[in-house]
Ligand SMILES: *[C@@H]1O[C@H](CO)[C@@H](O)[C@H](O)[C@H]1NC(C)=O
Ligand SMILES: *[C@@H]1O[C@H](CO)[C@@H](O)[C@H](O)[C@H]1NC(C)=O
């Protein structure tokens with residue numbers, strides 16, 4: 619019985635501690651948005667994030683989060699553009715995929731659907747790269763997040779189109795889409811982190827100084 623009560627007290631303590639540290643965690647997370655190396659740890663594919671961004675941005679030097687975001691979205695756009703080229707009509711990939719499929723029609727159809735989806739993905743990533751007019755980051759990050767989510771869905775749907783084809787063909791398509799998918803996902807994660815931290819900073823400022831609302 620004593621053991622049980624002890625356990626319960628422990629659980630209660632943990633719960634309280636967790637609630638107290640939640641904003642602490644958020645603050646710790648927000649301290650990471652000024653460095654490529656650290657912001658990449660918050661993405662789903664930290665290695666591809668780091669490797670694709672580090673070339674032009676110093677890893678440990680503080681960099682404005684907006685600059686990291688712009689770099690990331692440009693990298694994603696270049697990659698989606700390259701993938702779009704890979705999936706082009708009568709291109710090498712199409713010949714490979716059709717050549718390896720007993721049934722040519724479903725393979726051609728999956729390629730055709732991908733071309734449409736990749737063009738949509740390209741538009742969505744492009745929008746999220748040019749929407750940043752500087753007026754309100756919080757507002758544009760909301761739009762950016764929906765465009766990048768849409769782009770991620772376009773890429774996933776393209777990959778899903780190969781589901782009924784052979785494992786080998788599915789893999790070929792998946793490998794071709796991998797970088798685009800990862801860079802888009804990473805850019806979305808970066809936008810989400812920055813948006814969240816901007817919002818937290820503004821709320822914090824408002825709490826500290828209610829008159830500074832407008
Ligand atoms: C692809 O090949 C088909 C059949 O040979 C042809 O009709 C079509 O015009 C080609 N498309 C492009 C973009 O080259
Ligand atoms: C991106 O969008 C702009 C206009 O918003 C357009 O001029 C440009 O050609 C687009 N770039 C690509 C690669 O689609």
Ligand SMILES: *[C@@H]1O[C@H](CO)[C@@H](O)[C@H](O)[C@H]1NC(C)=O
Pocket residue numbers: 793794795796797
């Ligand atoms: C993806 O990126 C890696 C690392 O830059 C590269 O080695 C690989 O060839 C790329 N894949 C495609 C399909 O472009």
